[in-house]
Amino acid sequence: MAKNLLRFFQKNYIAFGLVVLFIALAFTFCMQFSEAKERQIKHIKKDRSIEIKQMQKKAFSFFDSGKFDSALFYFNKTQLLCVPKEDYPDEYVESLNYMVEILQRYGNYYEAETTLIKAFPYLEKTSNIKYAVNAYTFMGYNYMYTYDYEKALYYHKKALKKAVSTFRKSRILAEIAFVYMQQKKYQKAIDLLEPIVKYKIEDKITPSKTNYQRAAILYNLGLSYLRIGNHREAAFKCFKESQDLTFTLNDDYEFISNYYAFYLYYSKYYNPKLKKLNAEKAYYYAKKAKSAINETEMLANLIEADNAENSKKYWKVYIKKVDSLAISRKTAKNQFADIIYNSRKDRDENLELKTQKAERELELERQKNHNIILYISIVLVLSTLLFLFFRLSKKGKREKNEAIYISETRISKKLDAELANDLYHTINLIKKGNLEQSENKDQLLNNLENIYSKTRNISKENSFIITDENYISELKEMISGYKTNKVNILMQGFDAVRWNQIEKNKKIILYRVLQEVFLNMKKHSEATLVSTTFKIIEKNLIVTYADNGVGTANKNFILKNGLQNVENRIKTINGTITFDRNSDKGFRLSFTFPI
Structure with missing residues (x-):
C-alpha cells in the first residue's frame, strides 16, 4: 500500500501538492491549539x-x-x-x-x-x-x-x-527456588532451600504468616528431594514436618498440597494403598476448600491411583468439572474485562469534562479562527480523499480482477491435472455398462470417492482462513478433523500462545503448514498417535510435530510426501524447519518463526 501511494504521488503532482498543503494547515492548527493549552486555567488540586x-x-x-x-x-x-x-x-x-x-x-x-x-x-x-x-x-x-x-x-x-527484612528475603529465595524447580534444576533449588529450613525465620510484622511460609518451603524442599532421587528419608521428613505445621494452621487449602506431596511420594516409592489414600484426602480437601482448579487436578490424580471401576465413576465427574471450570474462567475474564473497560471509559469521560471546563473561555476567543481553519482543512481533506479513493479503487479493482484470473487459472489447471483422468475413466466405465456386476460397481464407487476426495482437498487448500478472534477455534477444528478412531491427536501448550499478537500472514502460513503436515500424516504415515507441541521462547513460536508412523528412513521421503512445500512456506516468514531424517520409529519435525 505504501509503495503504491509513493508511485502514485510521483506521477500526480497536484495530489501531492494538496496533501502537503493539508499537512501545513493541520500543523498550524495544532500549534494554535497547543498555545491555547499552555494558557489554559490551571486546575486547582483537590484533596x-x-x-x-x-x-x-x-x-x-x-x-x-x-x-x-x-x-x-x-x-x-x-x-x-x-x-x-x-x-x-x-x-x-x-x-x-x-x-x-x-x-x-x-x-x-x-x-x-x-x-x-x-x-x-x-x-x-x-x-x-x-x-x-x-x-x-x-x-x-x-x-x-x-x-x-x-x-x-x-x-x-x-x-x-x-x-x-530477613523473612521477606527468605520468602523471595523460596520463590527463586520454585522457579528452578520448574526448570528441573532441583539441585539449585535444594541449595537455596536447605539453609532457610535450618532456621525458623519469623515474620515480625504478621506472625501468623511464619508457619505458612515454613510449611511451603518444606514442601518445595521435599519435592526437590523427591525429584532428584536418592533422598527418600529426607523427602519424607520434609513432607511430614510441613504437614504437622499445616495441622496448626487448620487451613483446608494448605492440606491439599500436603496430601498431594504424599501422593507423589508413594507413587515414586511404590505403595498403591497409601498412594490412593493420599489422593483421596487431597481431593477431599480441594472440595472442602472450594478450589475448582485444585479439585480438578486432584481428581485426575485419584483417577490414576484408583482401580478401573472407580476410575470410570470419577472420570464422569472429572469431565463435568473441567467443562465447568473452563466456563467459569471465561466468565470471570469477561467480567474483569468489562470492569476495566468501564472504569477506563469513566476516567476518560471525566478528564474530557474537566478539560472542556478549563478551556471553555479560551476556546470561545479562538472559535472563529479555528472554524475557518477547520472548514478549509475539511474541504481539502475530503477533496484529497475522494480523489485518492476513486483512483485507488479503480486500481484496486483492476488488481483484484487480475488476482481472481490468476487464482481461477491455477485452480483450473489443478482440477484438470488431478481430476480429468479420473473423470475420463469413470465416464468410460459407465459407457461400458455392466454396472450390475459387483466388480464394476465397486470400481465405480471407488472412482467417485477419489474424485470427491480430491475435489474436497482442492477446496480446502483454497478456502478462506479466518484470522480474527475465531482463528483459534478454526485451527483446532482443522486439526481435530484428522482425528479418527484409529488416530489420536494430542496438543500441548496451544492455549498458552497469545494468538492475538501473531501477524495475520503468519497465522495463515501456520494454518497451511499444519494442514499440509497432517494431510501428509493421513496419506503416508500410517500413524496411530500424533503429538503437536506449541512453545514461546524469546518471542519465537516453536511448533513440534511427532507421530508413531512409518518414519523417515527413506531419504526421498520429504519430497515424495509434499513436505518441501512446508519448508518453503516457513522460510517466507523468516522461520526455520528441522526434519528428523534418521528416525524409523515415526516422523518428527519442528519449525520456529518470530512472532
Missing part, C-alpha cells in the same frame, strides 16, 4: 485522600471475603483517583498490585502484565519499599505462569535486592 481511603477500604473488604470481581472493581476505582506524578503513589501502586494478584488468580496474565507495567515508573516515589518488592514479585509470578523462567528469575532477583 482526595478521604475518598481514596474509603474506596480502598471497600476493596480490601471484598478481597478478604473472596469476592474478587468486586475487589477488582474498587481497586481499579482507587488507582483512577490517584495522580501518582503528583500525589498518592503508595495507594496507586498498592491498588495495581492487588489488581494483578486477582487477574493472575484467574489466568489473565496478559492484562496482569499490562496493569503492572503502569506501576513501575512510580516505584521509587513510594514511601515503603514493600510496594516495589511486591510489584517485582508479581511480575516474576507472571513470567513464571507464562513459562518465561529467565525473566521470572530476573524480577525475583530485583525483588531480592529491594527486600529488607
Whole structure:
C-alpha cells in the first residue's frame, strides 16, 4: 500500500501538492491549539485522600471475603483517583498490585502484565519499599505462569535486592527456588532451600504468616528431594514436618498440597494403598476448600491411583468439572474485562469534562479562527480523499480482477491435472455398462470417492482462513478433523500462545503448514498417535510435530510426501524447519518463526 501511494504521488503532482498543503494547515492548527493549552486555567488540586481511603477500604473488604470481581472493581476505582506524578503513589501502586494478584488468580496474565507495567515508573516515589518488592514479585509470578523462567528469575532477583527484612528475603529465595524447580534444576533449588529450613525465620510484622511460609518451603524442599532421587528419608521428613505445621494452621487449602506431596511420594516409592489414600484426602480437601482448579487436578490424580471401576465413576465427574471450570474462567475474564473497560471509559469521560471546563473561555476567543481553519482543512481533506479513493479503487479493482484470473487459472489447471483422468475413466466405465456386476460397481464407487476426495482437498487448500478472534477455534477444528478412531491427536501448550499478537500472514502460513503436515500424516504415515507441541521462547513460536508412523528412513521421503512445500512456506516468514531424517520409529519435525 505504501509503495503504491509513493508511485502514485510521483506521477500526480497536484495530489501531492494538496496533501502537503493539508499537512501545513493541520500543523498550524495544532500549534494554535497547543498555545491555547499552555494558557489554559490551571486546575486547582483537590484533596482526595478521604475518598481514596474509603474506596480502598471497600476493596480490601471484598478481597478478604473472596469476592474478587468486586475487589477488582474498587481497586481499579482507587488507582483512577490517584495522580501518582503528583500525589498518592503508595495507594496507586498498592491498588495495581492487588489488581494483578486477582487477574493472575484467574489466568489473565496478559492484562496482569499490562496493569503492572503502569506501576513501575512510580516505584521509587513510594514511601515503603514493600510496594516495589511486591510489584517485582508479581511480575516474576507472571513470567513464571507464562513459562518465561529467565525473566521470572530476573524480577525475583530485583525483588531480592529491594527486600529488607530477613523473612521477606527468605520468602523471595523460596520463590527463586520454585522457579528452578520448574526448570528441573532441583539441585539449585535444594541449595537455596536447605539453609532457610535450618532456621525458623519469623515474620515480625504478621506472625501468623511464619508457619505458612515454613510449611511451603518444606514442601518445595521435599519435592526437590523427591525429584532428584536418592533422598527418600529426607523427602519424607520434609513432607511430614510441613504437614504437622499445616495441622496448626487448620487451613483446608494448605492440606491439599500436603496430601498431594504424599501422593507423589508413594507413587515414586511404590505403595498403591497409601498412594490412593493420599489422593483421596487431597481431593477431599480441594472440595472442602472450594478450589475448582485444585479439585480438578486432584481428581485426575485419584483417577490414576484408583482401580478401573472407580476410575470410570470419577472420570464422569472429572469431565463435568473441567467443562465447568473452563466456563467459569471465561466468565470471570469477561467480567474483569468489562470492569476495566468501564472504569477506563469513566476516567476518560471525566478528564474530557474537566478539560472542556478549563478551556471553555479560551476556546470561545479562538472559535472563529479555528472554524475557518477547520472548514478549509475539511474541504481539502475530503477533496484529497475522494480523489485518492476513486483512483485507488479503480486500481484496486483492476488488481483484484487480475488476482481472481490468476487464482481461477491455477485452480483450473489443478482440477484438470488431478481430476480429468479420473473423470475420463469413470465416464468410460459407465459407457461400458455392466454396472450390475459387483466388480464394476465397486470400481465405480471407488472412482467417485477419489474424485470427491480430491475435489474436497482442492477446496480446502483454497478456502478462506479466518484470522480474527475465531482463528483459534478454526485451527483446532482443522486439526481435530484428522482425528479418527484409529488416530489420536494430542496438543500441548496451544492455549498458552497469545494468538492475538501473531501477524495475520503468519497465522495463515501456520494454518497451511499444519494442514499440509497432517494431510501428509493421513496419506503416508500410517500413524496411530500424533503429538503437536506449541512453545514461546524469546518471542519465537516453536511448533513440534511427532507421530508413531512409518518414519523417515527413506531419504526421498520429504519430497515424495509434499513436505518441501512446508519448508518453503516457513522460510517466507523468516522461520526455520528441522526434519528428523534418521528416525524409523515415526516422523518428527519442528519449525520456529518470530512472532
